[in-house]
Amino acid sequence: MDKQLTFTYEIMDVCLLAGKIMLQSGAETYRVEDTMTRMASAFGFSHSHSYVTPTGIIFSVEGKEPTKTKLIRIAERTTDLEKVALVNGISRKISSRELTADEAYESLKEVEQAKHTYPFWLQALAAAVSSGCFLIMFLGKWVDFLPAVIAGGTGFISLIYFHRLVPIKFFSEFIASFIIGLIAFIFVKTGTGLEVDKIIIGSVMPLVPGLLITNAVRDLMAGHLVSGLSKGAEAFLTAFAIGSGIALVFSLFAV
Known part of the structure; x- marks a missing residue:
């Protein structure tokens, strides 16, 4: 697998993880789609498409290679608006070129695993x-x-x-x-x-x-x-x- 294709899949994983966290935490559908598209655009993929429903996310990017598409399922949904805010913060850092793909993925993983709910x-x-x-x-x-x-x-x-x-x-x-x-x-x-x-x-x-x-x-x-x-x-x-x-x-x- 060449480096460009590997990088493409890495960006897709970052965007999908961000969308998954937001959707599971109670974010609106349009906000999830907009965040994923903005993150992909910040990494150089200006032609990306996302289709979000309460139970799943379909995300694809277009580049020099054939279009790549991934799907993830959403089984559990709750309300954790702090996680939505944290993902939005990471998205802004990506847009301002403050985070690389690897750094963004690790930050999103920390947000996903964090327990922000009250006892x-x-x-x-x-x-x-x-x-x-x-x-x-x-x-x-x-x-x-x-x-x-x-x-x-x-x-x-x-x-x-x-x-x-x-x-x-x-x-x-x-x-x-x-x-x-x-x-x-x-x-x-x-x-x-x-x-x-x-x-x-x-x-x-x-x-x-x-x-x-x-x-x-x-x-x-x-x-x-x-x-x-x-x-x-x-x-x-x-x-x-x-x-x-x-x-x-x-x-x-x-x-």
């Missing part, structure tokens, strides 16, 4: 407190603040636990919302809480896919119809799972 207990605590704050924001009573905190925190813990048992988002979201509704009914029936609807609304807010909905709309506005519709469908399924869990509680326990 699980802190995430659960934040979900619990935010549930109580959402209740107050929706004009709930202060007496319902603690029930919303407990219901929201328990629901978030249930979401993570059941998703680890069965890696199907719909199942874990359905069970978590059912548990939230059940806890809210228990508080109201025992006289500890007053308004079951406000407790439930505040408690399910940490489960709502806000970033996914935002990215779906932004991708649609940017003309990425496939990615926008697929993300919108994923957000709809999440909303449907949450609503189904709460509806089951009402159908079983409401009088």
Whole structure:
């Protein structure tokens, strides 16, 4: 394999790794494609093409040799905007000629392996407190603040636990919302809480896919119809799972 062909594949690997990290971390489709194209152009490949969907990336470059194309699959997606910012920073350094291909690849590998997420207990605590704050924001009573905190925190813990048992988002979201509704009914029936609807609304807010909905709309506005519709469908399924869990509680326990 000649040096030019080896260099071409190295640049493709750098661009694909950057795109993979960004897509797995919650970046919009158009941002991923733009970053990959800019990085390739900075390394001398002005004619590159990327096609990004929520589950895969196809990237090709054109040069003196026949067009080279690579495909990678995306299995897991989460929200880690710090990684998106770090990859954007590396992309800017590449554009300003501060990093070579090897240095950029090593920097991206460090970003991929880094753990930027907060500890699980802190995430659960934040979900619990935010549930109580959402209740107050929706004009709930202060007496319902603690029930919303407990219901929201328990629901978030249930979401993570059941998703680890069965890696199907719909199942874990359905069970978590059912548990939230059940806890809210228990508080109201025992006289500890007053308004079951406000407790439930505040408690399910940490489960709502806000970033996914935002990215779906932004991708649609940017003309990425496939990615926008697929993300919108994923957000709809999440909303449907949450609503189904709460509806089951009402159908079983409401009088």
